[in-house]
Amino acid sequence: MNNLACESVGGKVLFATDDWFAAAENLLKKSNPEFKVGLFTEYGKWMDGWETRRKRIPGHDWCIIELGVPGIVYGFHVDTRFFTGNYAPRISVQAACLHPEKTTLLPRGDRIGSAASKEDYQAAEQFNSENWEFLLQMTELKPGYEESCHNYFHVNSRKRWTHVRLNIYPDGGIARFKVYGIGQRDWSLCGPNDLEDLLSMVNGGVCLGFSDAHYGHPRNLIGLGRAADMGDGWETARRLDRPPILKADAKGILQVPGKEWTVFRLGHPGLITHIEIDTNHFKGNAPNSCKIEASVLTSKEEEEKIKAKWDHNWKTLLPVMQLHPHKRHFIEGTLISLQEVVTHVRITIAPDGGVSRVRLWGFPRQLP
Template identity: 60%
Template sequence: MDGWETRRRRTPGHDWCIIQLGIQGTIRGFDVDTAFFTGNHAPRISIQAACLQDEEIPDIPPRGTKLGCAATDDEVEAIDKLESGNWNCIVPMEELKPGYSGSNHNYFSVSSNQRWTHLRLNIFPDGGIARLRVYGTGQKDWSSADPKELVDLVSMVHGGVCVGYSNAHFGHPKNIIGIGKPKSMADGWETARRLDRPPIIEADDDGILLVPGSEWAIFRLAHPGVVTQIEIDTHYFKGNSPDTCKLEGCVLTTPEEEEGILQKWHLPSVKWKPLLSVTKLSSNKKHLFDSVALQLQNVITHVKITIAPDGGVSRLRLRGFPSSICLLRPSERVLSSRRFPVIVPLRAMNSTFKIT
């Protein structure tokens, strides 16, 4: 039983647990998985949520891996200080299906745009759940950010989102803005080999391959800002890293982004500005570059990475300073910073990620 299973309740009440999200952010939905709990699954659940500051969280005795026992009076008293029973209910009481193959996944959507840090999962009255998956978008509390401190503006932890790409045969580009260090090639973005590569590869005087075509991915930054440092990591890509890459940025409103998604980013009107010119990459290595935006002081909302001719990247980090002041031409409107980050309809694209 690789999950959470409570004893058969013989006293009044119901069972519950408190979960701190791995990333604070907005929630778009849940998958309550009852796999293998066929005669002992929790028949009903509800989910409550709260956005707590560090000073609001009391000292809670760690439960560890204790099995076969209920919470002690001291543990219950500590948790009671959270007043979790009064938290916002984002999933009302719903029935669950038993954990047979084909019926074990129970999906629930959430329409709230609030930022959450903690959940209370209630099961009624008792039983088992194998997995709880929480899907959404990270959202940093920008009001408390130090304006003088460099921050990764594209990180999914802070609210960066992949909104388009050309190829994701072996790995989705959303992986490259993921959490922490890459774990393997599977934890990165890898494209298929381009079929238009020539039979014999040649290079120019600078060592750049003379091949047609390229692959690309576009990201909405977590907050409009000026990118000053660029990190491109090809760790684990030893025989399949790109030959070169370049980065560009632009300013897009939400309607313009939606139009880009609908048109698969074939938008001649979008004026991409250089952040990093065509640059050779090495395999299995972390590359650090200064952005040309440091001299131009260009505030951007979106970034496009282009790799040539194909291959894999494990991480992309764009460090810079968030900005709410944009000295732009009228045609280059930027949304107020309080509207970032937001989720927009991405049709068939998967723009959300698990944040538990």
């Protein structure tokens, strides 16, 4: 699923009790944690995560995180990598759904080597966060060795959340904190003629399956804005069934046996009228071609197709078209083959390579 708290989608730390060794903002980084041997700051060992000082006063440490994409939370990934003798031994997670106008705080700035001031605590009181609903009760973490650093926790709530409070007991460090879920918006505020990106993670799009994600996960395709680099897209390995000598047809489409695919559920059923396929940053490794297919599936049918590895009769939405490196491809309605309301899409590239973003613009519609 999508990481709703990642800095790349707008996740922000609004408050933390202590940032002595390493600031809480590190929790939300998209990149994997690093360890730099022998690197120290004036406050102690440099660590790529959130690490508080050894607590010598009553209480425990905690921080408030504003999700970049409000939505339904299905689980947490707490990564303690490299925090071995200094990891937080226990955590809990609370959540709330707050109105944006009621959550304004001053920017935190560079907080390393500091703790929350009296003014910080007073500002944070507006959240009343100690009374938020628990999505995860107090539970133990494992230390940050390679074999034990990944801590996964399932969430049963199906409510919409905008903020989470991460509690560590009593102190210590965590490298990364990921909030996995599906974005959810209020579609009742969307008019029948409002053009929306029905695939965007902000609007509830979610990746359900793929053939290969060797260098980059296809969920990146539905991220916010344009990709920051090649790592912020979907990139597959080079297929081993490529012919020794490649041939193309009159339209420039390579005649190859292999292909790669990924399947998404749209955030809302809709009629797709415009398509954007962006190969930004993929200069020497963009696919030669792409096609998009679509279907209408119920929740039960979706479960069956997942088990069947997406063996399904799809309808053509966008016929095979040639792609070009490092370019935004805009496809207007005249090239779109399907004029029906759909719920799911399959994006296929050939023979392999990378795509940074796909946008499926259309009108939200109810199924007949």
